[in-house]
Amino acid sequence: xxxxxxxxxxxxxxxARRMSGASVGFVPTMGALHDGHLSxxxxxxxxxxxxxxxxxxxxxxxxDPDDYALYPRTFEEDLALCERAGVDAxxxxxxxxxxxxxxxxRVDPGPIGDVLEGAHRPGHFAGVATVVxxxxxxxxxxxxxxxxKDYQQVAVIRRVVGDLDMGHRIxxxxxxxxxxxxxxxxxxxxxxxxxxxxxxxxxxxxxxxxLLHRGGCRDRRTLEDxxxxxxxxxxxVDIDYVALRSPDTLDEFVDGSDHAVMLVAARVDGVRLIDNxxxxxxTGD
Ligand code: AMP
Numbered sequence: 269x270x271x272x273x274x275x276x277x278x279x280x281x282x283x284a285r286r287m288s289g290a291s292v293g294f295v296p297t298m299g300a301l302h303d304g305h306l307s308x309x310x311x312x313x314x315x316x317x318x319x320x321x322x323x324x325x326x327x328x329x330x331x332d333p334d335d336y337a338l339y340p341r342t343f344e345e346d347l348a349l350c351e352r353a354g355v356d357a358x359x360x361x362x363x364x365x366x367x368x369x370x371x372x373x374r375v376d377p378g379p380i381g382d383v384l385e386g387a388h389r390p391g392h393f394a395g396v397a398t399v400v401x402x403x404x405x406x407x408x409x410x411x412x413x414x415x416x417k418d419y420q421q422v423a424v425i426r427r428v429v430g431d432l433d434m435g436h437r438i439x440x441x442x443x444x445x446x447x448x449x450x451x452x453x454x455x456x457x458x459x460x461x462x463x464x465x466x467x468x469x470x471x472x473x474x475x476x477x478x479l480l481h482r483g484g485c486r487d488r489r490t491l492e493d494x495x496x497x498x499x500x501x502x503x504x505v506d507i508d509y510v511a512l513r514s515p516d517t518l519d520e521f522v523d524g525s526d527h528a529v530m531l532v533a534a535r536v537d538g539v540r541l542i543d544n545x546x547x548x549x550x551t552g553d
Contacts, residue, residue, distance in 0.1 A: 269350060270357040275366075275406045278359045281320070282408050290317035294409035296400065299323040300340040300454035301349045304444040308413040309353050311441045316411060321350055322359040322403055324366060329395030335540075340457045359407065366402060375401050375432075377424045380518055384531055385420050385542065388508050396421060397428045404429070404436050411437040417444075417451050419531060419544040423518055443543075445471065451543045463537035466504055470532055473498035473510070474545035477530045481547040486528075488512045488521045491547070495530055508533035508540070515546055 272278045282292050293312030297305050305321075312319040323346055330336035343360070350358050374394045380386075381393030404412060414422045422440045429438055444452050449471030450464075459467055473495040480494050496510040512521040515529040531544040 269355055272357055272359045273361055278406050281357055285318045292316060292409040293319045294407045294412045295321045296403050297321060297323055298325045299346050300342050301346045302452045304415055304417060304452040306353050307444050308415060308441050309355055312413050318356040320357040320359055320407055321355050324361055326395060326399045327363060328399060329392050331389045331391055340454050374398050375428060377428050380427050381424050383518060384509060384511055393424050397424060400425055404434060409436060411439055413439045413441055416440050416442055419529060420518060455539055458539045460537060466502055467536045467541055469499055469502040469505060470534060470541055470543040473532055474530050474543060478545055478547045478550040486524045488523055495532060499534055506535040
């Protein structure tokens with residue numbers, strides 16, 4: 269496995285693979301890797317000849333300096349996991365490699381980046397969009413793999429890559445969950461044992477709405493109330509938002525429509541967690 273720290277070497281790595289006719293898949297991450305990240309690696313390996321993973325905690329997407337400082341960093345373990353998973357290259361640049369002094373350009377994804385997560389974390393999606401555009405330019409893969417766990421992020425990236433004619437194929441992969449339904453996340457490592465138990469309520473809130481949806485309910489307020497009431501019944505959960513939206517655009521859900529994604533964000537013991545479920549695709553119980 270090649271471990272690469274400069275943008276120049278990373279671009280040369282992909283160019284060399286392409287010269288020999290190989291396709292390249294790319295999995296951008298912020299490290300503290302878990303099975304959710306590794307599922308993206310496996311998705312890439314299933315169809316691409318070579319797979320590169322980036323590990324970069326992007327300061328530009330954190331609106332809260334404490335959140336950036338506290339973000340888990342487990343670089344040596346991450347390298348070992350990548351090696352074992354058969355990753356071909358890890359790109360681990362320093363912040364100075366990515367953010368050259370004096371750089372001021374930002375990619376603004378427009379209204380899709382201003383709602384939900386964007387409303388609660390001002391500037392977050394400009395930070396995400398800017399770094400993803402930079403990484404896609406540097407790595408220049410055929411396909412890039414993202415988790416549906418960060419639903420709005422995938423929507424923003426599809427928008428940006430389409431709007432800027434970048435041509436990279438963006439693949440969304442299903443959310444990987446713990447046994448109690450909690451979506452795997454690097455942030456889960458910051459939950460104490462009580463908070464970890466309580467955090468499973470996020471997924472329960474989504475399935476409460478999904479059950480109603482399966483029963484034929486197509487009323488936004490009723491579906492949102494089911495999710496919100498489930499969250500509110502668990503002490504120690506601080507709700508940021510519960511929102512039923514149209515799955516492709518994240519526009520307001522139109523009552524009566526079959527297709528809907530429920531998105532929730534809440535703090536459990538000070539740790540901010542997000543989750544979502546496309547109600548029309550839900551097959552669990
Ligand atoms: P992060 O390191 O949190 O920036 O995540 C890197 C990529 O892994 C993003 O595309 C995430 O959506 C994806 N990811 C994170 N958690 C999960 C999960 N539980 N299941 C699937 N993908 C995930």
